[in-house]
Amino acid sequence: MTFLITAGPTREPLDPVRYISNRSSGKMGYAIAQAALDAGHDVILISGPVNLAPPRDAKFISVSSSDEMFDAVHQHADSANICVLCAAVADYKPAEVSPVKIKKCAAQVSLELVPTHDILKSLGLQEDRKFLLVGFAAETDHLEANAAKKLREKNCDIIVANDARIAMETDENELLILFRDGETKKISRSSKKNLARELVKIFQNSQQKV
Numbered sequence: 001m002t003f004l005i006t007a008g009p010t011r012e013p014l015d016p017v018r019y020i021s022n023r024s025s026g027k028m029g030y031a032i033a034q035a036a037l038d039a040g041h042d043v044i045l046i047s048g049p050v051n052l053a054p055p056r057d058a059k060f061i062s063v064s065s066s067d068e069m070f071d072a073v074h075q076h077a078d079s080a081n082i083c084v085l086c087a088a089v090a091d092y093k094p095a096e097v098s099p100v101k102i103k104k105c106a107a108q109v110s111l112e113l114v115p116t117h118d119i120l121k122s123l124g125l126q127e128d129r130k131f132l133l134v135g136f137a138a139e140t141d142h143l144e145a146n147a148a149k150k151l152r153e154k155n156c157d158i159i160v161a162n163d164a165r166i167a168m169e170t171d172e173n174e175l176l177i178l179f180r181d182g183e184t185k186k187i188s189r190s191s192k193k194n195l196a197r198e199l200v201k202i203f204q205n206s207q208q209k210v
Contacts, residue, residue, distance in 0.1 A: 008048035012093035024088035026050035031196035124155030
């Protein structure tokens with residue numbers, strides 16, 4: 001099978017030196033990529049800026065902004081059996097990007113933000129998709145309710161939910177997995193490498209049922 005996996009944050013530029021981003025380390029996505037390779041699968045890893053070395057045998061695509069990640073995902077999604085959208089894509093970006101550095105001044109500054117492309121939803125809306133679609137939900141409250149809403153609204157096959165306060169910038173996580181048929185599965189706190197191995201098995205088994 002071929003896994004397409006997104007990982008890490010995106011950076012949405014304000015000017016040539018500043019950007020909006022988030023605390024995603026990319027460790028979960030990279031761990032899933034390595035686990036998929038270890039299980040004998042092919043991997044396309046589309047990654048935002050992280051301080052991690054990509055798995056040696058993966059087809060690696062480096063991106064920075066949400067627009068770049070959107071384009072890369074849509075270029076390769078149809079060649080995958082399983083699409084795992086683990087990246088923490090920014091929800092908003094500046095409406096305008098200054099071509100020169102914005103100088104500091106004494107006055108208060110307001111920043112207009114506009115929504116970024118919803119990559120997960122754009123794949124979920126593909127009526128003829130052949131791939132299993134897996135989304136991730138990093139939440140700080142109402143974990144299961146928010147994940148279930150995301151599963152429905154994005155038309156995913158699986159949502160992997162976690163508490164962002166546990167997962168961000170750490171080597172461990174604990175997961176709640178929601179399936180399209182209403183099934184749920186909890187995986188207790190463990191290293192992201194161990195969790196990744198379990199997730200690859202789950203994704204593989206679910207894809208075979210599609």
